[in-house]
Amino acid sequence: MSGHLPDPRLTKVYRLEAILGAPLELGDIGHGDRRIVPLIGGAFTGSELNGTLLPGASADWQIILPDGTALGDIRYTLQTDSGDLLYVQSRSVRHGSAEVLARLGRGEDVDASEYTFRSSTQIETAAPDLDWLNKGIFVGVGGRQAASVIYETYLVG
Numbered sequence: 001m002s003g004h005l006p007d008p009r010l011t012k013v014y015r016l017e018a019i020l021g022a023p024l025e026l027g028d029i030g031h032g033d034r035r036i037v038p039l040i041g042g043a044f045t046g047s048e049l050n051g052t053l054l055p056g057a058s059a060d061w062q063i064i065l066p067d068g069t070a071l072g073d074i075r076y077t078l079q080t081d082s083g084d085l086l087y088v089q090s091r092s093v094r095h096g097s098a099e100v101l102a103r104l105g106r107g108e109d110v111d112a113s114e115y116t117f118r119s120s121t122q123i124e125t126a127a128p129d130l131d132w133l134n135k136g137i138f139v140g141v142g143g144r145q146a147a148s149v150i151y152e153t154y155l156v157g
Contacts, residue, residue, distance in 0.1 A: 010154040013138065014046035018053050018076070018149050032063040032071070039076050042148070049130075051080040060149075068101030070094040074119065074151075084127035090140060090151070092119035104144055112143035112150075121153055 021038030039058035044051055058076035065071065072092035079085055095101070096115030103110050121138035125131070137156040142149060 009157045010139070011157055012046065013133075013136075013153045013155050014044040014049050016042060016044040016053065016076075016078070016151045016153070018042035018058070018151070020147055020149060029063075032065045035062045035064060036060070037062060039149075044078055049080055049086075051078055053077070054079055054085075064105075068095075068098060068105060072119070080127075080130075084125060084130060086130070086133065087124045088121060088153075090119040090121040092117065092140070092142060094142065094144070107146050109146050110144065112141075117142035117144065119151070123153075 018039040019041040021040040023038075024036040026034035026036070037060040038055075039053055039060065040055045042053040044053065054077040059074075061073040061075070063071045070093070072090065072094065074088075074090040074092055076088050077085060078088060094104075094115060094117040096104075100110055100114045104115065119140040119142060121140050123133040123136065123138060125133050138153050139156060140151050140153045142151050
């Protein structure tokens with residue numbers, strides 16, 4: 001038996017472009033500033049999955065650290081074109097230089113190559129033909145724009 005393990009490979013599952021609502025600024029909670037950013041609409045596309053983001057069941061509960069790093073607890077509900085529901089939860093980290101994070105904080109469009117925005121993701125569904133999502137390990141990359149956020153989610157194989 002060899003001690004060699006296979007290298008992981010990534011397969012894109014979907015790209016979600018979500019529209020942002022007005023953030024709720026709770027303020028300093030002792031270990032950073034709490035902000036809740038509603039995701040009020042959007043659509044996702046992929047080779048096997050397409051559909052919409054459901055408003056009212058989707059938001060990013062963030063902690064903003066003193067250096068501007070954003071720690072995200074992103075929870076959103078997707079509905080596929082065939083009507084199946086997906087519950088998605090991601091833990092994310094967005095960091096970069098102080099100047100870039102300040103621009104993001106002001107709501108400016110900043111190219112995603114200027115900062116790092118990564119996530120680990122879990123997906124749940126009751127749809128029998130999508131049960132593979134319940135068993136998958138997923139990672140993601142993100143990009144923040146003035147009025148929206150883009151998440152690309154990949155299955156680790």
